[in-house]
Amino acid sequence: AIVDKYRRQPTYLVQVLREVQDALDHIPPAAMAYVASALGVPIGQVEAVTAFYAFFHDRPMGRYRVLISDNITDRMLGSMALVEHMLNRLKLKLGEVSADGVVSVGLTSCTGMCDQGPAMLVNNRTITRLTPRRIDEICELIRAQVPLDDWPSFYFKVDDNIRRADMLLAAQWSPGEALRAATSLGPQGMIHELRLSNLRGRGGAGFTTAVKWEAARNAPGHGPNATRYVVCNADEGEPGTFKDRVLLQSYAGHVFEGMTIAGYAIGASRGFLYLRGEYTYLLQALEKHLADLRKMNLLGRSVCGVEGFDFDIEIHVGAGAYVCGEETALIESLEGKPGRPRIRPPFPVTHGYLGQPTVVNNVETLCKVLEIATHGGARYAGLGTKQSTGTKILSVSGDVDRPGLYEYPFGVRIAQVLEDCGARHPQAVQVSGAAGMCLSEREFGRRIAFEDVPTAGSFMVFGAQRDLFEVARNFTHFFAHESCGFCTPCRVGTTLVSNLMDKIAAGHGTQYEMNELNRLAGVIKGSAHCGLGTASCNAIVDTVQKFRPAYEKRLKAVDFEPAFDLDAALAKAREVTGRDDADAHLAQGMEQH
Ligand code: SF4
Numbered sequence: 001a002i003v004d005k006y007r008r009q010p011t012y013l014v015q016v017l018r019e020v021q022d023a024l025d026h027i028p029p030a031a032m033a034y035v036a037s038a039l040g041v042p043i044g045q046v047e048a049v050t051a052f053y054a055f056f057h058d059r060p061m062g063r064y065r066v067l068i069s070d071n072i073t074d075r076m077l078g079s080m081a082l083v084e085h086m087l088n089r090l091k092l093k094l095g096e097v098s099a100d101g102v103v104s105v106g107l108t109s110c111t112g113m114c115d116q117g118p119a120m121l122v123n124n125r126t127i128t129r130l131t132p133r134r135i136d137e138i139c140e141l142i143r144a145q146v147p148l149d150d151w152p153s154f155y156f157k158v159d160d161n162i163r164r165a166d167m168l169l170a171a172q173w174s175p176g177e178a179l180r181a182a183t184s185l186g187p188q189g190m191i192h193e194l195r196l197s198n199l200r201g202r203g204g205a206g207f208t209t210a211v212k213w214e215a216a217r218n219a220p221g222h223g224p225n226a227t228r229y230v231v232c233n234a235d236e237g238e239p240g241t242f243k244d245r246v247l248l249q250s251y252a253g254h255v256f257e258g259m260t261i262a263g264y265a266i267g268a269s270r271g272f273l274y275l276r277g278e279y280t281y282l283l284q285a286l287e288k289h290l291a292d293l294r295k296m297n298l299l300g301r302s303v304c305g306v307e308g309f310d311f312d313i314e315i316h317v318g319a320g321a322y323v324c325g326e327e328t329a330l331i332e333s334l335e336g337k338p339g340r341p342r343i344r345p346p347f348p349v350t351h352g353y354l355g356q357p358t359v360v361n362n363v364e365t366l367c368k369v370l371e372i373a374t375h376g377g378a379r380y381a382g383l384g385t386k387q388s389t390g391t392k393i394l395s396v397s398g399d400v401d402r403p404g405l406y407e408y409p410f411g412v413r414i415a416q417v418l419e420d421c422g423a424r425h426p427q428a429v430q431v432s433g434a435a436g437m438c439l440s441e442r443e444f445g446r447r448i449a450f451e452d453v454p455t456a457g458s459f460m461v462f463g464a465q466r467d468l469f470e471v472a473r474n475f476t477h478f479f480a481h482e483s484c485g486f487c488t489p490c491r492v493g494t495t496l497v498s499n500l501m502d503k504i505a506a507g508h509g510t511q512y513e514m515n516e517l518n519r520l521a522g523v524i525k526g527s528a529h530c531g532l533g534t535a536s537c538n539a540i541v542d543t544v545q546k547f548r549p550a551y552e553k554r555l556k557a558v559d560f561e562p563a564f565d566l567d568a569a570l571a572k573a574r575e576v577t578g579r580d581d582a583d584a585h586l587a588q589g590m591e592q593h
Contacts, residue, residue: 003038010039011354013049013336017056018277018319022123025065026057045337052338052484054108054320055124055277062097062104064142068130069119071110071239072474073397073460079118082130083107089139103142109322109478110239111278114397114460115161115404123148124280127155156281160246161404164420166391167383168254168367169407175253176298178370182261183306185373187217190265194369196377198389203233203325203362204432204456205531206388209369212359215349217266219357229358230262230271231348232366233330237276237322238433239478240458243393244363246405248275248282251367252289256313258366260303261373263311266359271313274330277320286315322482326530327360329484340486341530364393364457384410388449392457399424399463406459408448415444417459425464428547433458434475435535438468438542469550472543473501479536490533493524497537499563504554508561514551517544 002019006012016039020031027050036043050056068074068083083105087094090103097104113119116128125148127138134155141151162169182190195210221227232255236244247255259271275283290313293299303309321339324330328342331353352358368390372380381389388410394417397403401422408417418426429439431448432455439446439453446453462471476498485491497520500513521537528534544551574580 003035008038008040010041011334011336013039013041013046014053014319014333015316017046017050017053018317021056025063026060028058032058039336041336048338049336052321052340053277053318056319060097060101062102063145064103064148065121065123066103066105066138066142067108067111067121068105069109069111069113069117069121070107070474071114071117072471073114073240074110074118075474076398076466077118079130082118082132082135085132086135086139089136090142102145108278108320109237109482110241112236112242112245112276113158114240114242114395116159117397121278124277125156126158126278126281128158158245158249158281160250162246162407163396163402163404164406164408166407166409167371168364168391168393169251169405171371173254173257173370173374175257175293175296176304178373179257179260179264179298179304182264182373183304183309187265187267190261190373191217193372193377194265197368197372197380198377198387199365199368199372199380200388200450201362202364202368202392202456204238204435204454206450206454209361209365212349212361213262213265215347216268216352216357216359219350221357222351222355227270227356228266228268229353229356230259230266230268231327231330231334231353231358231360232259232271232273232363233325233327233360234279234363235274235276235318235325235330236279236363237325237482238435238456238458239475240395240397240430240433240460241456242395242397243405243457245279245282247363247367247393248279248286252286253293254367254370255363256289256293257298258361258369259313260299260311261369262359262361262366264303264306264309266357268359269310269312271311272334272353273313273315274324274334275315275317276324277318280317283315283317290315321484322478323484323530323532326532329530330360331358338484340484341532343529362456385447385449385451387451392448392455394448394455394459395457396421396459396461398461399426399466400461410449411447413445413447414439414453417448418444418461421461423461423463426461427464427466428462428468428471430460430462430471430539431455431458433460434478435531435538438471438539438546440546467550468543468547469501469505469554472539473498473505475539476501476536479532482532483536484532487527487529487533489524490528490530490536493520493528494533494536496520497524497540501540503563504551506563507554508556508563509551509554510556510559510561512559512561514544514555 032046036046118130199209200206324339329339333339348358393407480494480498
């Protein structure tokens with residue numbers, strides 16, 4: 001039934017495996033073989049996809065699969081003590097499945113609930129605001145094997161926490177209003193307004209949206225079935241970011257209408273919303289929203305009554321791979337493959353989904369399109385700064401009194417945001433997630449804008465009591481975990497870096513490790529294949545430069561300290577051989593040195 005639901009199309013492989021796992025709790029070899037044959041793909045591809053995505057398992061996990069969010073903001077809210085508490089209650093070790101097969105507990109990367117953490121996923125359903133008491137209750141429900149649908153509904157409540165609304169979050173739109181404005185402008189007219197607006201992508205890179213749309217529109221397409229596609233990148237995985245979650249939860253109409261306008265402007269008939277697996281709880285409501293839009297003729301054939309404009313949207317759900325936020329990795333995933341970034345050029349605007357011209361835009365970017373279609377690009381460009389027009393939504397979390405979403409015109413100073421959110425004695429702000437910039441107090445006068453501090457939206461505040469070394473260490477673990485393994489500098493380098501940070505944390509760090517961190521950061525940045533790798537050491541470089549005492553207080557005075565006890569490791573060999581050369585003891589050697 002699952003393969004038939006997806007018309008046995010190989011591009012739906014990730015979706016099919018997701019549903020197989022939901023049905024069977026894991027993806028056994030027999031199911032892989034069946035799916036391979038039904039979709040007509042090599043078994044190796046099914047195995048590779050199963051192995052690639054963190055949420056897929058080829059062996060039985062617990063019937064209740066608990067994954068606790070392990071972002072630094074969760075840790076600041078006491079998540080590790082809660083993990084310990086839960087493991088004790090369930091008499092389990094981390095990553096272990098209980099003997100009766102009922103439950104497994106593990107960690108996962110940021111689940112996008114930093115404003116209401118600590119958070120966890122249970123069978124892909126999000127639970128926020130964990131406390132020891134709530135953990136106790138959850139353990140009882142699991143022990144009694146109460147179905148998730150019968151758990152208290154308030155466990156699953158996810159708040160928007162909109163603290164400051166501006167052009168986007170405060171706007172009221174009736175469905176189809178902006179789309180009708182766009183169709184009256186015509187495709188070229190819409191792109192012209194977009195050019196006037198100077199709208200830039202809100203996913204982090206800041207590429208000019210009009211240039212992207214125009215390039216896709218002008219690209220010829222390939223083969224007898226030449227066509228074009230629109231993709232909304234809702235794989236919001238950057239630690240500390242959760243703005244897209246709110247837009248999808250409460251502004252889904254904006255997102256879908258922005259996609260439809262993009263489809264109209266570039267001449268596409270099909271759009272995909274790629275929803276991160278951590279936001280599966282939104283899927284049902286989003287599907288219903290799409291069905292409502294079809295009933296209103298805002299999707300489907302002759303959309304809005306425009307003859308020849310056929311456009312529809314479908315949702316693909318990710319399966320726990322941060323790298324799929326990179327647009328070519330996302331397209332690979334949409335095609336039913338492991339989400340590994342492609343070699344560019346060619347770019348998606350000419351060779352994207354199935355080799356056809358494809359526009360990939362961030363959720364927030366597409367929402368901005370409504371304002372531009374309705375009121376024109378010039379008005380939009382009147383807000384913000386010269387190179388950064390309009391507004392930016394920030395996801396604020398950490399040591400603040402009022403975590404949540406803050407929408408500002410571009411150009412707002414860091415200090416202003418800190419004041420508005422009630423930051424508590426801030427010593428640092430990590431802007432744009434683990435891959436972004438760590439700003440010290442001396443930089444709080446800087447501005448959020450592409451010409452100064454660019455950001456996809458994450459704004460994590462660290463109070464005076466926080467240890468910036470531990471913040472950077474958490475990020476190194478994140479990157480080592482999320483590296484897709486395609487290229488050696490990132491696959492090996494991120495692990496070496498996180499090992500070095502662990503060694504320093506364990507009290508074995510010396511100047512040698514500091515030099516190695518610096519050297520590896522340069523190697524990875526200069527030779528990794530995609531942005532995940534090149535940005536993976538940004539936090540180390542920033543914190544070493546700006547918060548050096550946090551590292552130095554952990555360093556040993558010696559030039560090198562092994563991470564393990566060499567004498568203990570050699571003791572057995574010395575005993576067996578009866579040889580014990582006094583000069584071969586490393587500690588003595590170091591003292592002589
Ligand atoms: Fe994969 Fe890392 Fe290389 Fe990017 S840099 S392709 S994430 S291994």
